[in-house]
Amino acid sequence: MTNELVYGAYILVWPALTLGVLAVICGAVVRDARACRKSDEDLI
Amino acid sequence: MNENGFTQFSTVTVLLLLAAFYGGTYLLTLLIRKDKEDTSGFMVAGHQVGFGMGAASMTATWIWAASFYAAATSGYTYGVSGPIHYGFWGALMILFIYPFGRRFRELAPNGHTLGELIHARHGASSQLILAGSNVLGSVISLMVNFTAAGALVSVLSPLSFETGVLVAGVGVLSYTLTSGFRASVFTDFAQLVALMAIAVVIIPAVLFSAGGPSVMVEGLSRMTDEQASLFSVDAIMNQGAPFFVAVLAYAIGNQTISQRLFAVREKNIKSTFVTATLGYGAIVIGLGMIGLMALSVGVEPINGEMNNLIPQMVSTYLSPFFVALFFVLVIGSLSSTADSDLSALSTIMMADVYGKNIAGDNPNPKVMMMIGRITMIVATVAGLIFASFSLDILVMLVFVGALWGAIVFPVIVSCYWDRVTNAAFTWSVVVAMAFFCIARFELVEMTGLTVLLFEILASAGGAVVIGMMVFGFFGRAAGLVAGVVTLIVMLVFATGFLRDYMVLVASLTAYGASALVCTVMTLLSKEERFDFDLIEKRVGSYDDVEADEAVDMIPEGAK
Numbered sequence: 001m002t003n004e005l006v007y008g009a010y011i012l013v014w015p016a017l018t019l020g021v022l023a024v025i026c027g028a029v030v031r032d033a034r035a036c037r038k039s040d041e042d043l044i
Numbered sequence: 045m046n047e048n049g050f051t052q053f054s055t056v057t058v059l060l061l062l063a064a065f066y067g068g069t070y071l072l073t074l075l076i077r078k079d080k081e082d083t084s085g086f087m088v089a090g091h092q093v094g095f096g097m098g099a100a101s102m103t104a105t106w107i108w109a110a111s112f113y114a115a116a117t118s119g120y121t122y123g124v125s126g127p128i129h130y131g132f133w134g135a136l137m138i139l140f141i142y143p144f145g146r147r148f149r150e151l152a153p154n155g156h157t158l159g160e161l162i163h164a165r166h167g168a169s170s171q172l173i174l175a176g177s178n179v180l181g182s183v184i185s186l187m188v189n190f191t192a193a194g195a196l197v198s199v200l201s202p203l204s205f206e207t208g209v210l211v212a213g214v215g216v217l218s219y220t221l222t223s224g225f226r227a228s229v230f231t232d233f234a235q236l237v238a239l240m241a242i243a244v245v246i247i248p249a250v251l252f253s254a255g256g257p258s259v260m261v262e263g264l265s266r267m268t269d270e271q272a273s274l275f276s277v278d279a280i281m282n283q284g285a286p287f288f289v290a291v292l293a294y295a296i297g298n299q300t301i302s303q304r305l306f307a308v309r310e311k312n313i314k315s316t317f318v319t320a321t322l323g324y325g326a327i328v329i330g331l332g333m334i335g336l337m338a339l340s341v342g343v344e345p346i347n348g349e350m351n352n353l354i355p356q357m358v359s360t361y362l363s364p365f366f367v368a369l370f371f372v373l374v375i376g377s378l379s380s381t382a383d384s385d386l387s388a389l390s391t392i393m394m395a396d397v398y399g400k401n402i403a404g405d406n407p408n409p410k411v412m413m414m415i416g417r418i419t420m421i422v423a424t425v426a427g428l429i430f431a432s433f434s435l436d437i438l439v440m441l442v443f444v445g446a447l448w449g450a451i452v453f454p455v456i457v458s459c460y461w462d463r464v465t466n467a468a469f470t471w472s473v474v475v476a477m478a479f480f481c482i483a484r485f486e487l488v489e490m491t492g493l494t495v496l497l498f499e500i501l502a503s504a505g506g507a508v509v510i511g512m513m514v515f516g517f518f519g520r521a522a523g524l525v526a527g528v529v530t531l532i533v534m535l536v537f538a539t540g541f542l543r544d545y546m547v548l549v550a551s552l553t554a555y556g557a558s559a560l561v562c563t564v565m566t567l568l569s570k571e572e573r574f575d576f577d578l579i580e581k582r583v584g585s586y587d588d589v590e591a592d593e594a595v596d597m598i599p600e601g602a603k
Binding site: 003004005007008010011012014015017018019020021022024025026027028029030031032042043044 | 076089093094095096097099100103124226229230233236237240241243244247248251256257258260261264319322323325326327329330333336337
């Protein structure tokens with residue numbers, strides 16, 4: 001049972017980390033987009 | 045399913061998926077299109093890319109189709125530690141370049157390519173060595189990505205390999221041609237969001253459809269001791285170490301990375317590259333786990349072809365809907381890298397070739413833009429032709445990798461040490477390449493003192509790699525100590541041992557020989573010390589030239 005948990009975690013930690021990075025990147029882009037709209041600048 | 049065990053889509057379904065992907069991407073670029081693009085926007089998005097867009101673009105660019113396949117192959121071949129020994133070192137390539145990237149930006153805040161910086165520091169010969177290696181790398185990358193598109197389309201549909209290659213080439217060119225790097229970064233974000241979302245779903249889906257963790261644990265009994273170990277020496281020596289050696293070389297030699305170093309807002313360089321490191325590592329290691337799962341459940345790759353592993357696992361365990369998602373994932377990853385290569389190639393031709401070596405005193409921004417777009421078209425056609433021929437690129441890759449290894453020390457040290465000369469830079473690369481070829485192809489008999497000499501050079505190369513990495517983060521004293529300690533350890537333990545790994549010896553020799561020649565020639569030189577402030581004056585914005593017609597206002601770099 002312990003082995004299953006460890007092995008499962010070893011495989012599933014990567015998509016979890018991917019999800020975390022995705023959230024950080026999307027959050028940052030939304031903040032940048034808002035700031036650009038306020039200052040009337042292009043996002044890119 | 046077809047007779048090979050892959051899910052088979054109809055021609056219409058695949059064409060619709062491709063049309064949705066490339067059509068959607070093209071429509072996205074209409075949102076950022078400007079009536080009149082300027083050269084700075086076309087090459088580096090005006091140096092104003094934010095953290096989120098920058099991190100997304102860096103991650104998407106560094107993930108290409110081969111990343112998944114190679115990570116899965118590593119998982120299948122080396123077992124538990126295999127995916128890590130592919131993805132971890134690939135991720136470190138992004139991480140270890142950012143301290144040097146900050147230095148590049150400090151020296152040339154208006155730069156577009158690393159070649160421009162080296163031109164301002166040394167002159168044309170050093171710059172063209174760097175630019176030439178960048179061009180070779182990007183053309184190979186384009187070819188590999190178009191080939192991957194052709195292979196995927198031909199495996200999952202009745203369409204031919206050539207059709208897949210052609211659709212990918214035309215699709216990528218269509219959305220990159222008008223806005224250049226701005227389009228590349230903007231679409232990278234959308235492509236990465238799709239790519240990450242699909243990866244997050246597919247990895248657990250395959251795991252649980254294949255029986256879940258309990259089946260994977262049972263599969264450990266099928267593995268050799270090396271495969272079942274997280275600390276496999278086999279995986280380290282054959283997968284991890286060669287990748288580790290290449291960490292700095294790939295980052296320095298790749299214009300797609302340096303372009304982003306010049307494009308991201310200076311204050312966001314660290315956060316951008318650290319986030320991209322995590323993103324790349326997570327996605328690639330995660331998808332590499334599918335190779336480990338294949339090994340655990342006893343799947344044999346169809347036709348013995350390792351690149352079939354992921355499509356095979358997805359086809360075997362998931363519904364056609366997930367296979368379609370996987371199709372989009374691969375097309376997204378290869379397209380994001382291909383559009384970055386097109387932007388990189390166009391920028392090199394615009395800035396390094398035209399701006400620095402052809403235009404003389406009068407670079408014309410309109411001509412530059414035209415050169416950039418023509419370069420994209422020519423590069424796409426070349427990539428399509430090379431991909432259609434299914435060329436064996438191994439020899440080219442070997443040379444490009446060695447060239448990148450040979451330029452690491454001269455490029456980095458030129459940005460910190462004011463005594464390095466153009467001759468030291470150029471000759472160090474030439475000599476390093478010669479020594480590399482002797483070792484890699486064993487042009488002389490590798491016995492006795494000869495092989496010992498190469499092991500000593502390789503030990504120096506190891507010291508350069510470790511020393512440079514430590515230097516980037518902790519400064520000169522720490523870098524020197526790390527380099528000396530590594531050299532002593534390698535001289536003691538690696539001589540007599542490394543000769544069994546001649547590919548590794550050859551790669552390390554390129555680092556070691558270039559560092560030795562560059563250092564010795566620099567120390568012997570009586571040339572005046574270089575004033576680093578000159579670089580900022582010599583590397584300017586080309587758009588300013590048009591804006592201000594006064595000749596004395598032309599930036600020195602544009603003269």
